[in-house]
Amino acid sequence: MPHIDVKTTTRRYGIHVEPGLLGRLGELVRAVAPHGSAMLAVDTKVLEDYGKPARQSLEQAGYEMRLHELVAEERSKTLDVVMQMYEAMLAARLERRSPLIALGGGVVGDTAGLVAATYLRGVPLVQVPTTLLAMVDASIGGKTGVNFPLPVTAGGTAEIGKNLIGSFWQPHVVIADPETLRTLDPRQLRCGIAECIKHGVIADQDLLGFIEREADRIIGLDMDVLTQLIVRSAAVKVAIVEEDEREIGRRALLNLGHTFGHVIEPIEELQLHHGEAVAVGMVAASHCAVARGMMDGEDAQRLATLLERIGLPTVLTQPVGSQRLIDAMGYDKKVASGRVRLILPTGLGAARVVDDVDPATIRDAWLAVGAD
Ligand SMILES: NC(=O)c1ccc[n+]([C@@H]2O[C@H](COP(=O)([O-])OP(=O)(O)OC[C@H]3O[C@@H](n4cnc5c(N)ncnc54)[C@H](O)[C@@H]3O)[C@@H](O)[C@H]2O)c1
Numbered sequence: 001m002p003h004i005d006v007k008t009t010t011r012r013y014g015i016h017v018e019p020g021l022l023g024r025l026g027e028l029v030r031a032v033a034p035h036g037s038a039m040l041a042v043d044t045k046v047l048e049d050y051g052k053p054a055r056q057s058l059e060q061a062g063y064e065m066r067l068h069e070l071v072a073e074e075r076s077k078t079l080d081v082v083m084q085m086y087e088a089m090l091a092a093r094l095e096r097r098s099p100l101i102a103l104g105g106g107v108v109g110d111t112a113g114l115v116a117a118t119y120l121r122g123v124p125l126v127q128v129p130t131t132l133l134a135m136v137d138a139s140i141g142g143k144t145g146v147n148f149p150l151p152v153t154a155g156g157t158a159e160i161g162k163n164l165i166g167s168f169w170q171p172h173v174v175i176a177d178p179e180t181l182r183t184l185d186p187r188q189l190r191c192g193i194a195e196c197i198k199h200g201v202i203a204d205q206d207l208l209g210f211i212e213r214e215a216d217r218i219i220g221l222d223m224d225v226l227t228q229l230i231v232r233s234a235a236v237k238v239a240i241v242e243e244d245e246r247e248i249g250r251r252a253l254l255n256l257g258h259t260f261g262h263v264i265e266p267i268e269e270l271q272l273h274h275g276e277a278v279a280v281g282m283v284a285a286s287h288c289a290v291a292r293g294m295m296d297g298e299d300a301q302r303l304a305t306l307l308e309r310i311g312l313p314t315v316l317t318q319p320v321g322s323q324r325l326i327d328a329m330g331y332d333k334k335v336a337s338g339r340v341r342l343i344l345p346t347g348l349g350a351a352r353v354v355d356d357v358d359p360a361t362i363r364d365a366w367l368a369v370g371a372d
Contacts, residue, residue, distance in 0.1 A: 001016055001017070001018040001021070001226060002016070002017045002018060002231045003015065003016055003017075003173050003278035004017075004231065004234055004238055006047065006238050006241070006242065007142070007144065007242055008170050008241065008242065008245050009245055010142070010168075010170050010245070011142075011171075011172070012095065013032070013168040013170060013171055013172055013173050013174070014173055015139075015140060015173075015176065015234055015238070016028060016173070016174070016175050016176065016311070017135070017176045017178065017227055017230045017231050017234070017271075017297070017362070018176075018178075018227065019177060019178050019179045019223045019227065019349065020164070020177060020179055021175055021176070021177040022050055022053055022054055022057070022128070022175075022177040022179070022180065022189075022282055023053065023056065023057060024217055025054050025057040025058060025101075026057040026058045026059070026060050026061025026062075027057075027061055027063075028173060028175050029058060029061065029063070029099055029101060029126050029173070029175075030061045030063075031173070032064070032099075032124065032126070032172040032173045033097065033098075033099035033125075033126065033172055035095070035097040035098050035099065036062070036063065036064055036098075036271075037056060037063065037064045037065075037066070037092070037093075037095070037098045038063040038064070038065055038066070038093055038094075038098055038100070038101060039065075039066045039067075039068060039085075039088070039089055039097045039099075039100045039101065040054060040055055040058065040065055040066070040067050040068070040099065040103060041068045041100060041101065041102050041104075041108055041109070041111075041115070042054070042067060042068070042069055042070065042099045042104060042108070043069075043070055043071075043072040043103065043104030043105060043108045043130065044069045044070065044071050044184065045072060045104075046070060046103065046104055046130050046180070046183070046285040048290060049180075050103060050130060050180055051067065051103060051160040053102055054101070054128065055067060055163040055244065056091065057186050058101070061350065064366060065291055066088065066089075066092040068085055068088045068089075068144040069162050069367050070085075070104065070107070070108050070111060070112070072104050072105055072107040072108055073107065074107065074147065074160075074265075074266075074274075075147075075160075076107065076111075076144045077107050077110060077111055077163075077252065078146055078147065078148075078191070079146055079148070079165065080144060081111055081146070082111060082114055082115055082118075084279055085111070085112065085115045085119075086115065086119055089119055089212065091332050094119070094120075094123070095120070095123075096120045096121075096122070096123055097124070098123055098124075099124040099125070099126050099172065100112055100115060100116040100119070100123055100124070100125055100126070101126040101247075102116075102125065102126065102128060102132075102139075103128040103130060104128075104129075104130055104131075105129065105130060105131035105133065105134045105138070105188075106129075106131065106133055106134045106137070106138030106139075106274070109127050109134050109138050109139050109144075110131060110138060110143070110144055110145055110146065110163065110166070111144075111146055112125070112144075113125055113127075113142075113143075113145075113169055113171075114145055114146055114165075114166055114167060114169075115143040115168055116144070116359030117144050117167040117168075117169030118167065122169065124172040125169060125170075125171045125172060126165070126171060126173055126174075126175065126316070127139035127171045127173075127175070128174075128175045128176075128177075129174065129176055130177075130180040130181075131174060131181070131182070131184060131188055131191075131192055132181055132184070132188070132189055132191075132192020132193065132196070132226075132230070133188070133191050133192040133194075133195050133274065133275055133343045134192075135178075135181075135192070135230050135234065136177040136195055136196055136199065136230055136233035136234050137195045137199075137233075137237055137238065137254075138237060139171065139174045139176070140171075140174060140216040140234055140237045140241065141170075141238075141241040141245075141251075142168045142169050142170060142171070142241070142245070143163075143166065144166050144167050144168070144169050144349020145163040145164070145165055145167065145220040146159060146163070146165050146166065146324070147160045147162055147163060147164065147165075148161050148165050149158070149161070154166075154291065158239065159266055159328065162262050162265070162266070165178075169245060170238060170243065176230055176234075178208055178223055178226045178227050178230060179223065181221060181226065182221060186219070186311075187273065187276075188273065188275075189219070190219075190223075190276075190310050190311050190312055191273045191274060191275020191276060191278075193211065193218060193219075193229075193275075193276060193310050193312070194275035194276065194278050194279045194282075194310070194312050195233070195275060195301070195305065196229055196233040196277065197211060197279075197282070197306060197307065197310070198209060198254070198256050198257060198269075198278060198282060198347070199204065199233045199236035199237060199254075199301060200233075200236075200348070201237045201256060201345050201348055201351065202236070202240075202253045202254065202256050202345070202349075202350070203239070203240065203253070203350070203351075204232070204236050204349060204350040205230050205244075205320065205349030206349075207233065207236065208306065208348055208349070210228070210229070210232065211229070211306065211354075212226075212306055212309075212311075214228075214229070215306075215309055215310060217304045219310070219311075223371035234296045236324050237254065240253060240254060249353075252341070252343060252353050253343055253351050253352070253353070255284075256278075256281075256282055256285060256286075256341050256343040256344075256345065256351055257277075257278040257279070257280075257281030257282035257285055258278060258281060258343075259281070259283030259329060259340065259341070259342055259343070260277075260280065260284040260325075260329075260365070260369075261274070261277035261278040261279075261280065261281030261282075261284060262277070262281075263325050263328035263329055264277050264280060264281070264316065264320070264325065267320060269315055269318060269320075270318065270320070273318070275312070276312060276313050279307050279312040279313055279314065280313055280314060280315065280316060282307070283300075283303070283304055283314045283315070283368075283369055284351060284365040284366060284368065284369045285342060285343060285344055285345065285365070286299075286300040286303055286304070286345055286363065287343075287364065287365040287368045287369070288342060288344055288354075288357055288361050288365045289299070289344040289345050289346070291361050291364060291365070292344070292354070292357070292361065294344055294345070294346050294347075294352075294354075295344070295345050296347065297337075297347060298303040299345070299347055299348045300345075302348065304323060305343075314369070315369045316369055316370035316371060317370075318370075319370055319372040320372070321371065321372060322363050322366040322367060322372065325371055326359065326362060326363060328364070329362070338362070339355045339356070340355070340357065340362065341353055341354070342355075342357050342362075344352050344357075344367055
């Protein structure tokens with residue numbers, strides 16, 4: 001089975017990618033966390049299709065299973081939900097060796113991940129991602145966390161800060177079954193492809209070529225092509241995480257598009273999913289890179305064309321005041337000593353962290369993607 005070995009300072013683990021793998025979940029979990037009781041944290045939406053077979057496989061492997069349902073919405077990524085999970089785990093008397101298995105997309109993975117990192121000072125975490133975004137990104141590398149309200153601004157609007165409360169906690173294993181993507185909303189699939197494109201832009205030009213060539217088969221859910229896409233995209237994330245587990249340096253490159261994307265994602269009127277916000281953010285970042293002479297205009301155009309071909313937005317669906325967006329960027333975790341740090345492509349297949357982009361360039365980038 002296609003397999004990637006991840007070596008971090010705190011844990012060594014495997015990422016398994018294969019159609020049909022969910023049926024072998026119990027056996028794969030048992031290989032890394034052979035304790036008798038376990039908790040399955042499952043996205044309500046996938047409970048029927050995948051939660052039940054997952055539970056069955058885990059029970060057949062000898063686990064005494066508890067099931068905890070989570071609503072996978074960005075607004076349910078809260079400390080309240082984390083507390084409810086602690087209560088359920090305590091009530092079920094789960095112990096320090098009891099694995100917590102997160103079955104769902106990035107919302108479930110991040111929230112359950114924080115619970116696994118902190119319950120009894122840490123229990124084994126098994127990530128079973130069921131969105132493309134979670135398979136190639138969120139489930140890998142140990143970042144866990146929930147959202148938290150930002151201080152109320154002078155304008156009186158309370159906005160939510162993304163992933164402000166969290167911890168690094170590497171999973172014991174990641175098990176990705178591409179078959180689970182068959183039920184995924186096509187819009188969510190495109191969001192995952194946005195993250196794959198991001199990985200191509202920052203580190204792997206060949207991956208971009210692969211996505212350009214195979215776009216139709218990817219969108220058409222060809223299992224062989226999807227498996228290759230997941231393995232190649234996940235490999236980019238793994239290489240970066242291995243080099244810089246705690247995001248002191250190179251790992252920040254994975255935030256390409258995110259400093260811009262994180263401020264537009266919570267804006268209700270825009271109705272953007274995470275990957276869509278990142279797509280617009282990557283275009284804004286490429287505008288900055290071109291303006292600074294770091295990237296060819298042609299490469300920036302190639303990126304925008306590919307995003308459009310996949311059906312991802314490259315501009316805001318309606319105008320938002322650029323000053324509001326610039327203000328919100330000030331609360332991003334990637335702000336270093338009061339300056340906004342941006343990840344900018346230096347072509348296709350490479351990027352670097354830049355912390356001296358002048359405010360006029362940032363404003364121009366927002367204007368270029370439709371802000372006013
Ligand atoms: N930890 C990290 O390193 C990291 C990296 C990237 C993103 N994230 C986080 O991940 C989250 C986004 O993840 P996501 O895009 O997976 O979102 P998600 O978990 O909200 O899932 C998207 C939607 O798809 C549904 N869904 C999930 N799997 C399905 C399936 N197989 N079939 C049908 N429906 C399915 C969910 O119920 C939800 O409605 C964000 O909160 C983001 O902050 C974390």
